[in-house]
Amino acid sequence: MEKKVFERPVIKKLSAGMPAKFGLQVRHEPVTQIDGVPIKTLMEEYGSPLFVYSEKKIRQTYKEACRAFSSRYPNVLFAWSYKTNYLNAVCNVFHQEGAWAEVVSGFEYQKALVNGVSGDQIIFNGPDKSKEELELAVQNRSLIHIDHFDELYDLIEIGENSNIKPKVAIRVNMDTGIYPAWDRFGFNYENGEAWDALHRIMHADNLELLGLHTHIGTYIMGTEPYKIAASKLAELAIGLSSKFDHQLQYIDIGGGFASKNTLKGVYYPGTDTAPSFEDYADAITSVLIKANFRHNKLPLLILETGRALIDDAGYLAGTVIATKRLANGQRATILDAGVNLLFTSFWYDHDIRPAKPMSDQTEETAFFGPLCMNIDVIRKNMMYPLLKKGDPYVIQRVGAYNNTQWLQFITLRPNVVMIDEKGETHLIRKKETLQTLNKMESVPDHLKI
Amino acid sequence: MKLKKNLAISETGFVFDPSTGDSYTLNTTGLEIIQMLREGKNPEIITRKMTKTYDVDANTFERYYYDFIGMLKQMQLVAPDEE
Numbered sequence A: 001m002e003k004k005v006f007e008r009p010v011i012k013k014l015s016a017g018m019p020a021k022f023g024l025q026v027r028h029e030p031v032t033q034i035d036g037v038p039i040k041t042l043m044e045e046y047g048s049p050l051f052v053y054s055e056k057k058i059r060q061t062y063k064e065a066c067r068a069f070s071s072r073y074p075n076v077l078f079a080w081s082y083k084t085n086y087l088n089a090v091c092n093v094f095h096q097e098g099a100w101a102e103v104v105s106g107f108e109y110q111k112a113l114v115n116g117v118s119g120d121q122i123i124f125n126g127p128d129k130s131k132e133e134l135e136l137a138v139q140n141r142s143l144i145h146i147d148h149f150d151e152l153y154d155l156i157e158i159g160e161n162s163n164i165k166p167k168v169a170i171r172v173n174m175d176t177g178i179y180p181a182w183d184r185f186g187f188n189y190e191n192g193e194a195w196d197a198l199h200r201i202m203h204a205d206n207l208e209l210l211g212l213h214t215h216i217g218t219y220i221m222g223t224e225p226y227k228i229a230a231s232k233l234a235e236l237a238i239g240l241s242s243k244f245d246h247q248l249q250y251i252d253i254g255g256g257f258a259s260k261n262t263l264k265g266v267y268y269p270g271t272d273t274a275p276s277f278e279d280y281a282d283a284i285t286s287v288l289i290k291a292n293f294r295h296n297k298l299p300l301l302i303l304e305t306g307r308a309l310i311d312d313a314g315y316l317a318g319t320v321i322a323t324k325r326l327a328n329g330q331r332a333t334i335l336d337a338g339v340n341l342l343f344t345s346f347w348y349d350h351d352i353r354p355a356k357p358m359s360d361q362t363e364e365t366a367f368f369g370p371l372c373m374n375i376d377v378i379r380k381n382m383m384y385p386l387l388k389k390g391d392p393y394v395i396q397r398v399g400a401y402n403n404t405q406w407l408q409f410i411t412l413r414p415n416v417v418m419i420d421e422k423g424e425t426h427l428i429r430k431k432e433t434l435q436t437l438n439k440m441e442s443v444p445d446h447l448k449i
Numbered sequence B: 001m002k003l004k005k006n007l008a009i010s011e012t013g014f015v016f017d018p019s020t021g022d023s024y025t026l027n028t029t030g031l032e033i034i035q036m037l038r039e040g041k042n043p044e045i046i047t048r049k050m051t052k053t054y055d056v057d058a059n060t061f062e063r064y065y066y067d068f069i070g071m072l073k074q075m076q077l078v079a080p081d082e083e
Ligand SMILES: Cc1ncc(COP(=O)(O)O)c(C=O)c1O
Pocket: A081, A084, A102, A125, A126, A215, A217, A218, A219, A254, A255, A256, A257, A304, A305, A306, A307, A308, A400
């Protein structure tokens, strides 16, 4: 006789207040495959835990975003935000789709060049650009978005000593009604600093002012702040046109669109609350179209969308290490991936799914990572199917910021694979080994034992 | 290890504790174990029966069995003199 599948025994207290405590009752439908490749097979081949990217999903999301904007506005361009995910294979999917590169350090800049992005299709943002990095960017005719006056004067100096005019824009920060306002970066709109910087540039013969840039924050849950941002940048652009008769080529509205992940402590899931690309596109383009730009002189609209383009395409698959009970009787499930790999669990209530069919039985459990540290919490409280040691799981929507902000802490960083559009799997980043790390260290002779 | 005497256990896996007024639900394996405990079966017999019916080895079962007993204790469903 075939034996029955064993589910570990549980008893649950029934209480009236239960559903409210855990938010909406959600069924955690198992996710057993990604683009037709069984998760079991992936982990057998590449180990556990494992990051998996769907090339198909990246392209699909990118096309959806492009369509939302280009169906409403004549001239739109996306620049891929490297810091969101700079795995080369991921960047190159975006570049193949037509995205430029948006970088915020010399390291990211080099990465884009090595990926084959032409210098004049790299946007160089951020407060940290060394003189050498600026010189290289000028030579390559990259778009340099100036963050502060010190950088502006560096560029004036570089321009004086070079036969190439630096191509620049300024980053503008502003009040768009959202909190916190990102006022650390760029020149402030409300206090007139942005206008001062533009004046200074217009009076420097050796700088070529091409655009205006802002990035108002990240995971912006409404479209209103984008309307405000677009109208403030449009006003500056129109001001330049009337005062200096200078036509800007582009307005760069930055990133910040919400992905479908659920922010911690928010009652409704992100899949229900995040505005769509259409919503954002409508808000931004309607303001630009209505602004008083000269006939046929609508500037190019650049977007640096990060998380909303990549979150859905990334998965973290892994295995349950153990289940235990805490002192208060609550269940704890220990996963083989922790906050070292899933930095975003500090912001999101991640969508953890069993990777094999489970019964309808659930119990209250916390999810912890494998680190021997109290902070290693992936989810505090969930009503969840009865996982046990060895069971596979998948965390969905982990494509943004995890493979750039992950830490080599206590454990090593695992393999990353990409499934191509034909369903073939490719290793795109090898897992670390002790050797990988020891290669960078050296022990002075007198400390050798 | 004995269960509290006056617990009401239904065939569908509901448990009612009249001394506190609390209700509980069990999954299938939980219900089978509680029924055997109520019949006074010892852990060895329970393990033998369960490993015969289910695809689980004795060591693995033992781990989850004692975890389950821990839950019963936590919920005070165990006769106090037996703790
Ligand atoms: C200048 C700039 N552009 C784009 C992005 C991407 O933002 P998001 O992932 O919120 O779309 C960031 C993120 O911080 C940024 O600083």
